[in-house]
Amino acid sequence: MSNAAFIHIHPDNPQEKKIREAVEILRNGGVIIYPTDTIYGIGCDIHNTRAVERVCQIKGVKADKVNLSFICSDLTHISDYARIETSVYKVMKKALPGPFTFVLEASSKVPKYAGSKKKTVGIRVPDNNIVLALVRELGNPILSTSIRDDDEVIEYSTDPELIYEKYKHLVDAVIDAGYGNNVASTVVDTANNFEVLREGAGDIEQYL
Incomplete structure (x- = not known):
């Protein structure tokens, strides 16, 4: 594989x-690394199963086991991919765009990965102009997972040039938007009264 575009x-x-x-790279089934309002993410078009499998391979996880998030450009189409109650929607409307991943019950429109139906889906609307522009241009959500391991924060998760060195033979493009943060999004379980599953950059308490 030739080097990724930078x-x-x-x-x-x-x-x-x-x-x-x-976006052309995404439409052609490519995998890209892009900035968010937290750390850099790796992802692809949610409808391209082969690209999703590649993302899982890069992360070293099985497609039917991985917890994946969808990056949306706003809350307009969230009901396409998740079942959402009014009370939950109100909190999300206040908290987004922002550094949160909301875990919701997946709708029937969520694609099957590795032949298995996802029961839940993480929804992200990052406060980041680049990734929101990508989603709007693509016309549907981008599948997203962080490039770092949850257990360790290493420099390559923040410096785009180091990210490129590490991933240039694994992905099709790395977007350089300057240094990212090294704290991931806060993951919130909406089914259990906004229980925080992973502490991150956002404080959900201020929106409840």
Whole structure:
């Protein structure tokens, strides 16, 4: 496999041409690394099963076991992928865009991965102009998982040049938007009264 593209995109004013370049890679079944409002993520088009399998392979997990999140550009289409109660929606509306992953009951529209139906899906709307522009241009959510191991924070999860060195033979593109953070999103279980499953960058208490 040839080296991945290294695409420099302005974090505040993403250049349309470069957003289209990255989305073209996603549409062709590519895997990309992109910035979020927390750490850099790795992902692909949610509807491309082979690309999803590649993401799982890179992470070293089985597609039917992995906890995957969908990055949406806003809350408009969330009901397409998840069953959501009004009380939960109100909290999400206040907290997003922001550094949270909300775990919701998956709807029938969530694609099957490795032949298995997901019972839950994590929903993310990051406060990051680049990834939101990617999702809007693509027209559906991007599948997302963090590039770092949950147990260790290492420098490669924040520096795009080091990320590129590590992943250039594994993915199709790395977006360089400057240094990322090294704290992941806060994962919140909406079925259990907003129980925090993983402490992260966001404090859900202020939105309850």
